[in-house]
Amino acid sequence: MSEVKDTQGQLWEVFIQTKKGLPFKHFGSVHAFDKEMAIQNARDLYTRRGEGKGMWVVPADAIVAVDPNNDASFFEPADDKIYRHPTFYELPDGTKNM
Amino acid sequence: MGAEELDVLFQERIDANDKIEPRDSMPEEYRKHLIRQMSQHAHSEVIGMQPEGNWITRAPSLRAKKILLAKVQDEAGHGLYLYSATETLGISREELIEKLHQGKAKYASIFNYPALTWADMGAIGWLVDGAAITNQVSLQRTSYGPYARAMVKICKEESFHQRQGYEIMASMANGTAEQKEMAQDALNRFWWPSLMMFGPHDSDSPRTGNAMKWKIKREFNDVLRKRFIDKTVSQAELIGLTIPDKDLKWNEENNSYDFGQIDWDEFWSVVKGGGPCNVKRLKHHKKAHQEGEWVRKAAAAYAQKHSSK
Numbered sequence: 001m002s003e004v005k006d007t008q009g010q011l012w013e014v015f016i017q018t019k020k021g022l023p024f025k026h027f028g029s030v031h032a033f034d035k036e037m038a039i040q041n042a043r044d045l046y047t048r049r050g051e052g053k054g055m056w057v058v059p060a061d062a063i064v065a066v067d068p069n070n071d072a073s074f075f076e077p078a079d080d081k082i083y084r085h086p087t088f089y090e091l092p093d094g095t096k097n098m
Numbered sequence: 099m100g101a102e103e104l105d106v107l108f109q110e111r112i113d114a115n116d117k118i119e120p121r122d123s124m125p126e127e128y129r130k131h132l133i134r135q136m137s138q139h140a141h142s143e144v145i146g147m148q149p150e151g152n153w154i155t156r157a158p159s160l161r162a163k164k165i166l167l168a169k170v171q172d173e174a175g176h177g178l179y180l181y182s183a184t185e186t187l188g189i190s191r192e193e194l195i196e197k198l199h200q201g202k203a204k205y206a207s208i209f210n211y212p213a214l215t216w217a218d219m220g221a222i223g224w225l226v227d228g229a230a231i232t233n234q235v236s237l238q239r240t241s242y243g244p245y246a247r248a249m250v251k252i253c254k255e256e257s258f259h260q261r262q263g264y265e266i267m268a269s270m271a272n273g274t275a276e277q278k279e280m281a282q283d284a285l286n287r288f289w290w291p292s293l294m295m296f297g298p299h300d301s302d303s304p305r306t307g308n309a310m311k312w313k314i315k316r317e318f319n320d321v322l323r324k325r326f327i328d329k330t331v332s333q334a335e336l337i338g339l340t341i342p343d344k345d346l347k348w349n350e351e352n353n354s355y356d357f358g359q360i361d362w363d364e365f366w367s368v369v370k371g372g373g374p375c376n377v378k379r380l381k382h383h384k385k386a387h388q389e390g391e392w393v394r395k396a397a398a399a400y401a402q403k404h405s406s407k
Contacts, residue, residue: 004395004402008191011182028251029182031191033397034404045175048168049255067121 012038013063014046017054024056032057112313117243120186128312131305132242133187134203135314140180141198142206145379147173149213150222158216165262166219172259176252183244199384207365208291210373217270217277217284223263225285225292225330231256232326233296241313264333271337278338285334286342293357294365296323302362327355 009031015024027046032038038057046052066074082088091098099107105125111118118124147170154170157163181191197203208226213219231253238249270281297319300306309315327346334341345358368376
């Protein structure tokens, strides 16, 4: 036991669904030593006023993110495909319900 | 890209009201400024639990006790939101706590004043949380994304804190003569320290320049202080209490109150450790942290054992 380090636990990211049927949204993070503790800490920290109907906790180091410094061009492929947007199309005058 | 060029690009983003996110490039001084300010803010929430925690076992009714428990739990939560937000700048929770224990990181001086009577629970909620809200509403627009988001969450919850405090003050002010006297005494003791919570005059605040340039701070200390006074005076009048400032006077021309001199010697003395409870607050935090060490170690050992199965 003495070789166990005194830490505050690992970082977990918390995602909450505020109403049934809505998407889960990132709410913040918590420290915990295992998944049970993570979900209990997240409940106590983020849903004290009935904010939650569903909850995910994910170890922060399991999240893969785009690096904003080196991947500025990452989202570029979408830029030249304006025909993916409905406003690209010319419709005859008087078209309704479209 | 050279450092100067990066600084120019960074300032352009700030000027365009872009939010800065954890992995974005930022000047080292911006990062340092945020770590100092945000950790001080986090420590304030946590140390702020002490004066109120002191009254949980002595609350005058079960209703009052439940409310106070919920409020102190909220303060712990606010501390955690802010610690997490500070950690996104690349500093660990352990380091943050160590800096507090070494006296390298500060917390709000207001918590170095004692909570002597039940009326102080009212004064703290009404005035201390009221001043904190005034400041935090402004910080919802701070340039660092995680800090701004933490402020939005905190502001939503703080309004309950202020109302519960004002309710205590109102019921005591309308109670027996003795109760009213206690309420007035609490207001007398907490009024000036609450005004000091906004910090020194901007002309005496060496870091204001950078903080405004980088939009970490969005409004000046003196502006926020004035806003707090303007909205609080009529709340005191409504419940028949008197603000302890003989120079307080409505100024028709400025559409705002003129008020007396703040005792800045007292402010600086408390900041430097000379307040009534500085030693006690830090000692208690260290003790609680040390006494929790075996719990953290046991939890780590348990998690380790179960993950290796």
